[in-house]
Amino acid sequence: MVTVRLVGISKGWSGVKAVDNLSLDIGKGDFVTLLGPSGCGKTTTLRMIAGLEDPDDGEIYIHGKLVFSASKGINVPPAQRGLGMIFQSYALWPHMTVFDNVAFGLVQQKLSKDQINQRVTRVLADVELEGLAHRYPSELSGGQQQRVAVARMIVVSPELLLMDEPLSNLDTRLRMQMRASLKRMHQETNTTVVYVTHDQEEALTMSTGIAVMNKGKLEQYASPEEVYERPASKFVAEFTGNPQTNFIDAEVVDGRLKIGDRFIGHIDGDALPNAVTLSFRPEAMSIRQESTPNTLPATVYATLLVGASVLVYVHIGNIEAVIRAERGSKFRGNQEIWLEPDWTQVNVYSPTTGRRLDYAVRG
Amino acid sequence: MNGLKVRFRKLANRWRKPETILAALFLVILVYLVVVPLFSLVQTTLVWGTGDTRIRGENVVVGKFTTYHWRRMLSGDFAEAVFYKPLLNTLIVTAGTVAIVLAVGSLLAYLVVRTDIRWAKLINALATVPYILPSWVLSLSWLQLFQNSTVAMPEGLLSYYTGINAPEWLVYGPIPIMITMGLHYYPFGYLLISGALRSIDSQLEESAEILGASKSYIMRRITMPIIKPALFSTALLGIARSMGTFGTPAILGLPARYYTLSTQIYSLVRTQRQGQGYILALVLLAISGIGLYVNQRVISARRSYATIGGKGVKSRKVRLGKWNTPIAVLTILFLLAVAVFPLVFLTWSSLTLYAGDYSISNLSLHYWIGESNPRFVAGEPGILRNEAVMGAAWNTVKLALVGGLICGFAGLLIGYVVARARRALTSRLLEQVSFVPMLVPSIVFGALYLTLFAVRRGPVPALYGTFALLVLVTVAKQLPYTVRSGVSSMLQVAQELEEAAVILGASWFARLRKIMLPLTKNGFVAGTVIVLITSMRELSLYILLVTPANRVLTTLTYRYIEVGYTQFSNAMTVLLTLLVVVLTYAINAWQKTDIGAGLGGR
Ligand SMILES: Nc1ncnc2c1ncn2[C@@H]1O[C@H](COP(=O)(O)OP(=O)(O)OP(=O)(O)O)[C@@H](O)[C@H]1O
Ligand SMILES: [Mg+2]
Numbered sequence: 001m002v003t004v005r006l007v008g009i010s011k012g013w014s015g016v017k018a019v020d021n022l023s024l025d026i027g028k029g030d031f032v033t034l035l036g037p038s039g040c041g042k043t044t045t046l047r048m049i050a051g052l053e054d055p056d057d058g059e060i061y062i063h064g065k066l067v068f069s070a071s072k073g074i075n076v077p078p079a080q081r082g083l084g085m086i087f088q089s090y091a092l093w094p095h096m097t098v099f100d101n102v103a104f105g106l107v108q109q110k111l112s113k114d115q116i117n118q119r120v121t122r123v124l125a126d127v128e129l130e131g132l133a134h135r136y137p138s139e140l141s142g143g144q145q146q147r148v149a150v151a152r153m154i155v156v157s158p159e160l161l162l163m164d165e166p167l168s169n170l171d172t173r174l175r176m177q178m179r180a181s182l183k184r185m186h187q188e189t190n191t192t193v194v195y196v197t198h199d200q201e202e203a204l205t206m207s208t209g210i211a212v213m214n215k216g217k218l219e220q221y222a223s224p225e226e227v228y229e230r231p232a233s234k235f236v237a238e239f240t241g242n243p244q245t246n247f248i249d250a251e252v253v254d255g256r257l258k259i260g261d262r263f264i265g266h267i268d269g270d271a272l273p274n275a276v277t278l279s280f281r282p283e284a285m286s287i288r289q290e291s292t293p294n295t296l297p298a299t300v301y302a303t304l305l306v307g308a309s310v311l312v313y314v315h316i317g318n319i320e321a322v323i324r325a326e327r328g329s330k331f332r333g334n335q336e337i338w339l340e341p342d343w344t345q346v347n348v349y350s351p352t353t354g355r356r357l358d359y360a361v362r363g
Numbered sequence: 364m365n366g367l368k369v370r371f372r373k374l375a376n377r378w379r380k381p382e383t384i385l386a387a388l389f390l391v392i393l394v395y396l397v398v399v400p401l402f403s404l405v406q407t408t409l410v411w412g413t414g415d416t417r418i419r420g421e422n423v424v425v426g427k428f429t430t431y432h433w434r435r436m437l438s439g440d441f442a443e444a445v446f447y448k449p450l451l452n453t454l455i456v457t458a459g460t461v462a463i464v465l466a467v468g469s470l471l472a473y474l475v476v477r478t479d480i481r482w483a484k485l486i487n488a489l490a491t492v493p494y495i496l497p498s499w500v501l502s503l504s505w506l507q508l509f510q511n512s513t514v515a516m517p518e519g520l521l522s523y524y525t526g527i528n529a530p531e532w533l534v535y536g537p538i539p540i541m542i543t544m545g546l547h548y549y550p551f552g553y554l555l556i557s558g559a560l561r562s563i564d565s566q567l568e569e570s571a572e573i574l575g576a577s578k579s580y581i582m583r584r585i586t587m588p589i590i591k592p593a594l595f596s597t598a599l600l601g602i603a604r605s606m607g608t609f610g611t612p613a614i615l616g617l618p619a620r621y622y623t624l625s626t627q628i629y630s631l632v633r634t635q636r637q638g639q640g641y642i643l644a645l646v647l648l649a650i651s652g653i654g655l656y657v658n659q660r661v662i663s664a665r666r667s668y669a670t671i672g673g674k675g676v677k678s679r680k681v682r683l684g685k686w687n688t689p690i691a692v693l694t695i696l697f698l699l700a701v702a703v704f705p706l707v708f709l710t711w712s713s714l715t716l717y718a719g720d721y722s723i724s725n726l727s728l729h730y731w732i733g734e735s736n737p738r739f740v741a742g743e744p745g746i747l748r749n750e751a752v753m754g755a756a757w758n759t760v761k762l763a764l765v766g767g768l769i770c771g772f773a774g775l776l777i778g779y780v781v782a783r784a785r786r787a788l789t790s791r792l793l794e795q796v797s798f799v800p801m802l803v804p805s806i807v808f809g810a811l812y813l814t815l816f817a818v819r820r821g822p823v824p825a826l827y828g829t830f831a832l833l834v835l836v837t838v839a840k841q842l843p844y845t846v847r848s849g850v851s852s853m854l855q856v857a858q859e860l861e862e863a864a865v866i867l868g869a870s871w872f873a874r875l876r877k878i879m880l881p882l883t884k885n886g887f888v889a890g891t892v893i894v895l896i897t898s899m900r901e902l903s904l905y906i907l908l909v910t911p912a913n914r915v916l917t918t919l920t921y922r923y924i925e926v927g928y929t930q931f932s933n934a935m936t937v938l939l940t941l942l943v944v945v946l947t948y949a950i951n952a953w954q955k956t957d958i959g960a961g962l963g964g965r
Pocket of ligand 1: 041
C-alpha cells in the first residue's frame with residue numbers, strides 16, 4: 001500500500017528550482033526521512049505534500065487519491081488530505097493554553113465537549129503532559145512544547161504525519177530522548193511518517209527509508225542500511241559519512257587498481273573505465289604495522305579520542321583520510337603505518353559523474 | 364476543451380484563497396476611493412461648473428470642456444492674487460513650520476534619548492500631548508494671549524495685564540501661523556527621530572571613538588546617516604500636513620487677509636468656483652508628490668540603516684552634569700506652555716462673559732450652561748444645553764468610533780494580505796496605494812470627495828451631506844496609519860501559526876477569529892486609537908463636506924469662530940479636547956496599548 005506518491009513534482013521561485021522533478025513512493029506505515037543539506041528543498045517538498053505550497057508541475061497522491069495535479073488543475077486543500085504536520089518552530093498558539101492548542105482540531109471537527117475532553121486528556125497522557133493542560137506555551141520547556149506540537153496533530157489521528165526538523169531546537173540529550181519517544185509513537189500508532197532532517201545520524205537511526213536530496217533532486221531513496229553501505233553517489237557517501245567518508249582516486253590497469261604507484265586489489269566487470277574513485281568509511285580500513293600486498297602506506301598526523309574509538313587522521317600520498325581505530329590505540333605524529341581495506345565495504349564511483357559504478361572490488 | 368477546463372480549475376483554485384479575493388477587493392475599493400477622485404479632480408478643472416453661469420463674456424455651458432479656469436489661474440491679476448500670492452505664502456509658512464518641527468522634535472528627542480536628563484518619563488509623556496489636541500487650540504489661545512485694540516479686537520491677556528499692545532505681525536500672519544503649527548506638529552517629529560536615535564547601538568559610536576574618530580566626525584559619519592531617514596520622513600510629513608491644514612491659517616491669517624492655498628481653496632469652493640479651487644488643490648498635490656519622490660530616493664538608498672541595532676541596543680547617555688536640573692525645568696516649562704497653558708487660556712476665556720475683561724466680576728458659566736439670552740451670541744444657549752452643539756459632539760464621537768473601527772479592521776486585513784504575499788504584485792500595489800492618502804493634503808482630500816460624491820455615479824449614490832460620506836473620507840484618509848500598524852503586526856505572526864490551523868481544518872474565518880485577530884489585537888487597538896484621535900480633532904478634511912445635517916464639533920466650532928463668538932467657540936474647543944483626552948485614556952486604560960507604537964510604526 002502506498003500512502004504518498006509524488007510524481008515528477010517541481011517547484012521554483014523566480015527561475016530557481018527548489019525542487020526539481022522529484023518522484024517518490026512512501027508505503028503505509030513507513031518512516032521516511034528527507035535528508036539533505038540546508039536549502040536542498042526538504043521543507044518545500046514537505047509543504048507541497050501538505051498542500052501549503054503548490055507545485056509548478058507534477059502530481060501528488062495521498063492514500064491513493066489524486067490530491068494535486070498541475071496538468072489536470074486539481075488541488076485538494078490541506079485539511080482534506082488527511083494528514084498532520086509538525087513545524088520546526090512548533091507553531092504553538094501563544095494565546096491558547098496547552099489544552100486549547102490540542103483541542104483545536106477536534107473543535108474544528110465539531111465534536112462534543114465530552115468527547116473533546118476525553119480525547120485531549122488521553123493524548124496529553126500519552127505524551128506525558130497530564131499536569132500541564134492549563135499552562136500557556138511560553139510557560140513550557142522546549143521539550144514540552146515539542147510534545148504539545150505532537151499532541152496537537154496526533155489527537156485528530158491522521159494516517160500521515162509530516163514533521164519538519166521537529167528536534168532541531170532541542171539540546172543533545174533531550175533530542176535523544178525525543179527520538180526514542182517519536183519512534184515509539186510511530187510504532188504504536190502505525191501512522192506513516194515523513195520526516196525532514198539534515199542530521200544524517202537521526203535519519204539513519206529512525207527511518208525505514210531515507211530519501212537523500214541535493215539541490216532539489218533526489219540522489220538516492222533506499223533503506224538506511226543501503227544508503228549507508230551502498231551510497232548511490234559520492235554526494236550521498238559524503239553526506240552520510242560520520243565523521244567523513246574517504247575518497248581515493250585509482251587508475252585501472254588490467255583489472256587491477258593502481259593508487260599512486262602501488263598496485264592494490266582487483267576490479268571485476270566488463271568495459272572497465274581507466275580511472276575510478278574509491279570510497280571507504282573510517283571503519284572500512286584496518287591499521288597494520290607492516291606492509292603487505294593488500295595495504296597502502298600512510299603517515300599519521302593527528303589522533304582524536306571520540307568515546308568508544310580513536311579517530312586517526314592520516315595522509316595517504318597527498319590525500320587526507322580518517323581511520324577509526326580501537327580505543328587505546330596509540331600513534332605518534334609522522335608515524336608510518338599501513339592501511340588494509342575491507343573490500344566488502346569499498347564502493348566504486350565514476351570520477352566524472354560521481355555516480356556509483358557497479359563493479360566488484362576484492363583483495 | 365480539456366485545456367480550458369484545466370485552466371478554469373487552476374483559476375478557481377487560485378480564487379479559493381481568501382487572500383487573493385481580499386487583495387482584489389481592497390484594490391478595487393482603494394482605486395475607487397483614492398485614484399478615481401484624482402481623475403475627477405482634474406476633470407472638474409477642465410469643465411464649466413454650475414457656479415460659472417454668472418461669468419460674462421464667455422459661452423458658459425455647464426459640463427462642457429473649457430480652459431477658462433486654467434487661463435485665469437495662471438496669468439493676470441486674478442492669478443496673482445488668488446494663486447501666486449497664496450502659493451508663496453504657503454511655501455513660506457510650510458518652510459517655517461517644518462523648520463520648527465525639526466528643531467523642536469530633534470532637540471527633545473536628543474535630550475530624552477541620548478542624555479541623562481531628569482524626569483525623562485514626564486518629558487516624554489508631555490512631548491506627545493500636542494498631537495492629541497485640535498490643531499487650532501494653539502492658534503485660538505495665541506489670539507487669547509496677544510490680540511488687542513491695534514487689530515480691532517478685544518484685549519488679550521498680555522494687553523490686559525501689562526498694557527503692552529503686540530504689533531499686528533505678531534498677532535496675525537505668517538509668524539504666528541508658523542509658530543503655532545510648528546508647535547502643534549512637532550510631536551510626530553519627536554516620535555520618528557527618537558525612534559531612530561533609540562535604534563543606534565552606541566557600540567557603533569564607541570568603536571569609532573576607539574579607532575580615534577573625533578566627536579564631530581562620529582556625528583557626521585555615523586549618527587547623522589542613521590537618523591537621516593527619520594529626518595526626511597519628518598520633513599515630508601510636516602510638509603504634507605502643514606500645507607493641507609486649514610484651521611490655523613484660517614484663524615490667524617484670514618482676519619489679516621493673509622491667504623494660503625488651503626484657505627484659498629476653501630473660499631473658492633465655498634463660492635462655487637470649484638474649477639479654480641481644484642487647480643490649487645492640484646498644485647498642493649504636486650508639491651506633496653515631489654516631496655514623496657525625493658523622500659523615496661533618499662530613504663530607499665539608506666533603508667538598511669533603519670534596522671541597525673534592533674536587539675540588545677546599548678545606549679550610552681551623555682551626562683548633563685550641573686546643567687541637568689535647569690535644562691529639565693526649562694524643557695518642562697516649555698512643554699507646559701505648548702500643551703497645557705493654551706487650554707488654560709481657552710478655558711479662562713470661555714468663562715468671561717464680556718470678551719477682553721478678565722476681572723473676577725466678569726466670570727460666568729453662561730457659555731457653558733446658560734439659558735438662551737439674546738444679548739450674547741445671538742441667543743445661543745450654553746454649549747452643554749445647546750442642541751446643535753450636543754448633536755455635533757455626538758456626531759464626532761460616533762464618527763471617530765465607527766471610522767476608527769472600520770479603519771482599524773481594514774488596516775488589519777490589508778496587513779494580512781500584504782504580509783501573506785509580500786512579493787506578489789497585488790500586495791505591493793495594495794501597500795503603495797493605501798499610503799497615497801497620507802501625502803494628499805487634508806483639504807484636497809476633502810475636495811476630492813466633494814467632487815466624487817456630489818452626484819450619483821452608477822451604483823454609488825450621492826453622499827454629499829450624509830454621515831456615511833464623513834465615515835468614508837475618514838477611513839480612506841487615515842488608512843495609511845492602520846495599514847502600517849496592520850502590516851507590522853501581521854508580519855510578527857509567523858505564517859506557520861496559521862498553517863497549523865489550516866492543516867487542522869480551520870476555515871479562513873475561523874483562523875482569522877481564533878488565531879490572527881487575537882495575536883494582532885495590540886496593533887489593531889493602536890491603529891484604531893490613532894484614527895480616533897485624529898478624526899475627532901480633524902477640521903481640514905471635513906470643512907468642505909459638512910452640511911447642517913452632518914456637521915461635527917470641529918466644523919461647527921469653526922463656524923462660530925468665523926462669526927466671532929470667541930468665548931463660545933473656546934468653550935467648544937475645550938469640550939472637544941476633553942472628549943479626545945477622555946476617550947483616548949479610556950481606551951488606553953482598557954487595552955493597555957502604546958499610542959506611540961501606532962504613530963511611529965514600531
Ligand atoms: N517562499 C519562498 N520564496 C522564495 N524562495 C524560497 C521560498 N521557500 C524556499 N525557497 C528557496 O527554495 C530553496 C529550498 O528551500 P527549503 O526551505 O525547501 O530548504 P530546506 O531543505 O528545508 O533547507 P533547511 O535545511 O535550511 O531548512 C532554498 O533555496 C530557498 O531559498
Ligand atoms: Mg527546512
